[in-house]
Amino acid sequence: MLRRMSSSYIPLGFKLLISYLLLVLTPIISIGTYAYVSSVHSIEEHTRSNLEVAVRQIGNNVDYRLKDITRSSDGIYADQTLSRYLTGYHSGWEKYSIMSQYILPRLESAASLPNQEVKLSLYVDNPNVSEFYYNDGENVSGGRQYSLFHSSRIQAKSWYKSLSLHYGSNEWKQVDTDETTRSISYLRPLINYDTLQLNGLIKMTANMKFIFSDVDSGQLGEDSILFIVDSQDRLLFSSSRNKTDPGLISESNLGYIKKPDSYMQIKQPITNMPASIVAWVPYSSLKKNSEQVRNVTIWICVSSLVVLFLISLLMSHYFSRRFLKLIASLKSFKEGNFHKRMPIQGNDEFAEIGSAFNDMASTIQRLIDEVYISNLEKKETELQVLHSQMNPHFLYNTFSSISRMAKLGEIDKLHEVIRSLARFYRLTLHRGDIIIPIEQEIQIVESYLDIQRIKNANRINVTYEIHPDVLMCETVKFILQPFVENSLEHAWYDDEISITIRAYPAGGYVWFEVEDNGLGMKEEIIDLVLDPTDKGIGYGIRNVDQRIKLQYGREFGVLIQSSLGEGTLIRIWFPRIKST
Template sequence: MKQNKLKYIFRYIIQDASLRVKMVLIFFMVLILPFCFFTLYATRRISSVIQEQTFLAAGKTFEETFTAVQSRIEKVVNVTELLTYDDMIYKMASTDPQDYPVIYQLEDSNALAISFNQLKQLSGVENIRLYVKNDYLYSNENTRILPLDSAADTNWYKKLWQAPSNRWYTPLDFADQPSREQSFFSCMRVIYDPDTLTTPLAVLRVDLSKSMLEQALNRTAITQNGFMLLLSGDNTVLSSENGAGQNLPEDIGASLSQSAQDTWNTIELDGIPCYTYSATLPPTGWTLVSVVPYTDIYSVGRALRNEMIGIMAAVAGAAYAVALYLSNHMLRRIWQLSETMQKVEDGDVEVRFNSEGKDEIGQLILHFDHMMGRIQQLMEEKIRYGFEIKNLELKALQAQINPHFLYNTLDTINCMAIQKAVPEIAGVATSLATFYKISLSRGKDRIPVRDEVLHAKMYLRIQNARFENRIQTRWDISPEIENLYIIKIVLQPIIENAAIHGIYEREDGTGTITVHGYRKGEDVYIEVADDGIGMPQEKADAVFSSPPGEIAREPGGYGVKNIIDRLKIAYGYEYGLSCKSVPGAGTVVTIHIPAVIEISNE
């Protein structure tokens, strides 16, 4: 009976049913039914892939967070290690204040406080403190160097002396302190007497803000409900992501301690199955733990399966016809926008794409056009500001001429006016006028090498007039570099240093300066050699190899670092000064610049 009924239905569909019914059935058989099987398979496969990717993403997030936290801890360790070997700390901790003038005590404490502040700014640590046992005097504004007695009643101090090998302390160790002191992770080091290696002199404390560690924990979300924990060596929760640890069971530390490290483990927290991953942070002994609930791993797959089944039933009839039109219409503009962005990536920042609609894609295209216009404007402003800043830096550095030379020269003229005849005074006055005429150069920043050499000669003529011709000079300037350009007031300060710090320091106060200028390929070299007292090569290297930006003024004119900064700003970091010196034999300073025929002074 049933078999006959099925035959009747089948024959009805094939022979008697309307064309619309047949098309619906064919669509169902050819499209919907395979689509259903495909959807079921795809959801299972996608769920598996999502789970794998979630574990990979969680693992990567853990590694990034671990690296961020470890980096902050290493900064504290580096600062502590650096200060442990600082001679000033040992000096302050071991010096008897009864044998040390008060003014020196204040100078030492202020110098050490400045050093602490600089390390704090460079490393990002929150505080650096030194607790000393002696009665050193401290400035009222100095809160970095404290008497050890001020911490004698604190828990951390007692704990430190009970276990001096323990160098790391958590906010829990500062529970008896004011609230502002309870927000630090600290590394402490006992400073011992270097003579006995057993007598404690001071305690060095470097603080890391708890908020910095929490910032590292919060930097990237693991999953929707996943979170990070920082546990102490006894598995106490020290810090957590977004305060998640506040709602955890009290025995979470014990539960996590049973899990192996560096692999995913399964535990239950308040009856909720979770995956955990943990690793120890050397050298603190603390443990960083990642907690991911099961639901975050599997809920996405289940939700995706239910959603796809629902969407399949709702949109199957209309999706096929509408999708072609909409996809072609929408993707056409996206493809055009992608091509425009590729042109921008290739360097064409002036390309634009006109929007054809006001929908989201049209708004995206419009905002892209506005963004590119703004970027182009900012690029032009940055280039202009860069040139302005460079010129301002050069003018600011060149404005640091020491006025004492002018005063000394005027004093020489005054003395000669009393002691000698008019020709000598005229000669010195003419040399001084030429010297400052070249110094000003009508506001120009760069002058020919011959003018720079003449400027130096005028300086030496004035100095010899003042100091009775103590300096002999030899000039060997190649004619092929005389018309090349150099930033002004470079040679004279070097000759001034050679005279004041080299020749005048000799017992007889006399000597010879030799200036040799020549061209080598596309570079110009000017060597200034003196037979003065010289200096150790290590000292010369320290002065001439210092980083640019640290402008040091020396007596009698520009600092060497000032000249190095000006040369590197003007010509680039491959140019500048170099020095070779032998104590008792003299010094040779070499100016290295590019061979520039003519350059704009604007």
């Protein structure tokens, strides 16, 4: 007879192949991924390092030009003789001599920078000093551009008023016409060293294309962007070689910049100016080299997978063929062919399995007779003992009630009780069965409650909620009566008591419930009732629980839910099996 394969059946050879592939795929994918990520990260770090070095070099060149400008201003700023001449009063030939022989040569010397795009302007507060400057249309090509003005020319201008000048201060700022001429000025005070008061302003204006010539001509790669921002990230200067949309480096009309998500940013502060060189390099250019690494890594991983897949296929086929022989022998053994033996080949674990299987087949028939049958007899005996312990317990209580009625002369009640007791024992002792239909178990409880109602003058209210689908299912006999008796003996504290008995199916199980409105129990009492050790109380309840577990398994039995003053709910559950 062919075995019916379930829809989820997976051959062992396929499982072995999958397991081998997983063992192969895991390290290859892990190592390949790690190698790829590490290589890409290394390339990106190396590229970024090179770019940072290039940006740093550009910054050093810018700082070098700025130092030339600041050194030129230092000569004027620290010249105390020049300060005295510019603050003193002179007239006639002395004034002309000081002007021509010291002041103008000093300014010319300070303006002697390699690049003539730097203009020196000196503003003095002393009106006695003569002004010296070039006319706008005057050709000064080949000469140094320096001027001497009275401070009154700029004192009313807003940019001058906004300056915070004091001894030792300096500032880079776009003032006057600097923004339109794409220039920037280095500003510092002119000091009267006799009084240490401000005597004017030193202003050195440089064309930003000259200062940032390395930024203007430099390019870090295809589609890279180079520009200068001030301390507030406002755009000062942008390279003419930037090929991207100018709006890319401007977020608003005020010139504040915002890096796009697709660009990497490198920012290098400029030492001698409150500004920074900013480089934006597209991530796409960084990944070009990583694509080659990715392709090589994928090619190596795929080649390794193909080779290891073929090896896995051969290994799984070899082992699955030997397992199939073992399965064939086990199948014959399952069908009752205990004379079937497994052929033993080789000298490995499969040979040991075959030898052990053959030894098992030789002894299994004898073990079935000695163990299986004896266990069935032991189980039947235990059930009989537990059941026999229940009947004397109930009989003792009933005879005690009959004795009380006889003493009180209640002959009619005594007659009814004896008749109900006879019916009760006719049902419980019928054929001596331990497993009975649920319908018969309900009849036993009804007979018991008839006895109790006679004894208690109908002060017991009973409600039956029995689902007809469970009446012909089997149950262990005499499991409901002990709980009903327990409610009457221990839970009844008022004039009347109400008891509800339920039986209903739920999935593949049958549930019994005995619920009363009596006194209820504390949590610790419930634990003691169900305690299987000698410390437990409530012998009858534990007896029922043990009988159910012995018949159907440890997972079934009795559940108790109770609260003081609110009553008790007993729940019993066991498999739903049709009675035979």
